[in-house]
Amino acid sequence: MAIWRFVKSAAMKHNDIPRGSQRRAVKIGAAVLLAGFLAACQADEYGVGPKHLRPVSADIKRKMSDLNMSKTSPIMIRIFKEESELEVWKQARTGKFELLEEFEICKWSGKLGPKFKEGDRQAPEGFYEITPALMNPNSSYHLAFNLGYPNPYDRAHGRTGSHLMVHGACSSRGCYAMTDEQVQDIYGLARDSFKGGQRSFQVQAFPFRMTPENMAKHRESEHLDFWKMLKTGYDHFEVTKTPPVVSHCEKKYVFDATTLVEGVPFRASGKCPQYEVNPRIASAVAAKQRKDDEKFQMLAARFDAREERQQRWEERSNRFANVLGGGGADEETVTSAPVDQAAPQSTPVETAATPEAAPSRPGAAVETAFAPKDQSAIGAAGSFFSRLVPFGGKDKPSANIGPIETEAVPAAKP
Structure with missing residues (x-):
């Protein structure tokens, strides 16, 4: 209502304006003022x-x-x-x-x-x-x-x-x-x-967080000395639970320091004046830092040992992978023959273990075959087994046993 009365009185002062126009002006003015008032007080989500x-x-x-x-x-x-x-x-x-x-x-x-x-x-x-x-x-x-x-x-x-x-x-x-x-x-x-x-x-x-664990984890960083300096201020707050007084001299931070000579201020690029830190605070911070440093040294040694073990494991794994992946072909006896391009590649035929056994018929695709290192041992074992089991596989008849002859004739099948 106050907004309405204000706009109406302002419009009515102009007697030369027709009464109908005055009423329209009053309504428009009131709407504008109300919109501005609501915008100033309007809430958002916060x-x-x-x-x-x-x-x-x-x-x-x-x-x-x-x-x-x-x-x-x-x-x-x-x-x-x-x-x-x-x-x-x-x-x-x-x-x-x-x-x-x-x-x-x-x-x-x-x-x-x-x-x-x-x-x-x-x-x-x-x-x-x-x-x-x-x-x-x-x-x-x-x-x-x-x-x-x-x-x-x-x-x-x-x-x-x-x-x-x-x-x-x-x-x-x-x-x-x-x-x-x-x-x-x-x-x-x-x-x-x-x-x-x-x-x-x-x-x-x-x-x-300036803990011994994090400091040890980042011990190889170029910023370690800078972070150690920041940690001193961190430790001051951890010990006192009040924000430390921060000063600067000799291009470093100094915490909770009071100058001993009146009127000699701290200057960031200048030499540090004589100062002292409250003995109670200094003692508590020193004790915390000794404890943290001991833990840091222990964790750093543990991390170093872990990294060394990891490096040795990776080196052994790489050597093993090289032997399996690339070195085996140089150490084994390999027999191979050129592949006839006319032969279909989807039906390769493996060669025998020795050169004498390689197939000679034309058009046969041939793959590389690796011969066992000790064929004599395999042959001896196979010979012994063949003597015990004379009815061995059809593809590998025993060399020591001839064909078995018999006069018995099997009965005809019904």
């Missing part, structure tokens, strides 16, 4: 109202309640390429971060390893801080936030790239792409954490 302002899903709300989390408490995100998983961790009222939700990454591009240059379509690996300025409510990919690549570590190594995002639409060219429904919740959780006072949230992007 919620009602502007997408960047929509609340998180009921399932996420229930999980936050179960884990004793405030709606606006800080968050942290971990990404694992090989497993295609994105984890959202959120601070509980205990002060520790707990895993709130695990999302399956819809698509990511490139391969395991860091991004090096613009256009390589490689999704980044490393530690990134996301501020409100990096949030994009008007993304063409539903909703998005920029990872802030390159970070100080990346720039210190001369790496280039831009617009590396976590976004929706399930389409990736160097980004981590989620479904629209997933990014709706992820974006909402980040937005609410900023409302609660979090100035930035951390994204930790890894090639895989």
Whole structure:
């Protein structure tokens, strides 16, 4: 009704317009305004109202309640390429971060390893801080936030790239792409954490879960040293369950470090200042890394032995295959004769085992025959058997037994 009154009053101000035209103008104007109002409030499959302002899903709300989390408490995100998983961790009222939700990454591009240059379509690996300025409510990919690549570590190594995002639409060219429904919740959780006072949230992007098993499996990679450095930050979070403070110096990452000289900052390309790590954290991380390294060495040796056994087996298999497939003809006695092209190939006739037994009649197709290596043994066995069984096969009469003569005449058949 308010819309109708507004449009009607606006139309009636123009007295020079005929009354019938005024009524038509009122109706058209009201329809346009109503359509605009409904479009602004219309729901899609993921919620009602502007997408960047929509609340998180009921399932996420229930999980936050179960884990004793405030709606606006800080968050942290971990990404694992090989497993295609994105984890959202959120601070509980205990002060520790707990895993709130695990999302399956819809698509990511490139391969395991860091991004090096613009256009390589490689999704980044490393530690990134996301501020409100990096949030994009008007993304063409539903909703998005920029990872802030390159970070100080990346720039210190001369790496280039831009617009590396976590976004929706399930389409990736160097980004981590989620479904629209997933990014709706992820974006909402980040937005609410900023409302609660979090100035930035951390994204930790890894090639895989940094376990001894995975490190041993990828021990031959050119990126192993880089991944060991990332694993230190991974271990800091695993031990403390709070996002580590990330610094950069001497072109490397440094975690939970505090400078000992006031006013001397960390510079990614500069020499590291004197610093210390909380002794409790440093001790716990060192203990974890010793245990992990022992397991890594054991698994690496086991994988090496397995690969060596596999290689030996493949070599033996290849030699055996060569003997059966190509080497046999050189080691056996082979007797062959040319094939008469006039003879039908569908009815070949095999030669005898020796050259003397080869058929001489023209027009007979002849196949190659392989003679046994020890004919004497076969002959001896055959001779012995023939003496015991004088009524042997019709095709192979015994050479030692002549024809059997008898005067008995069989009775005539009825």
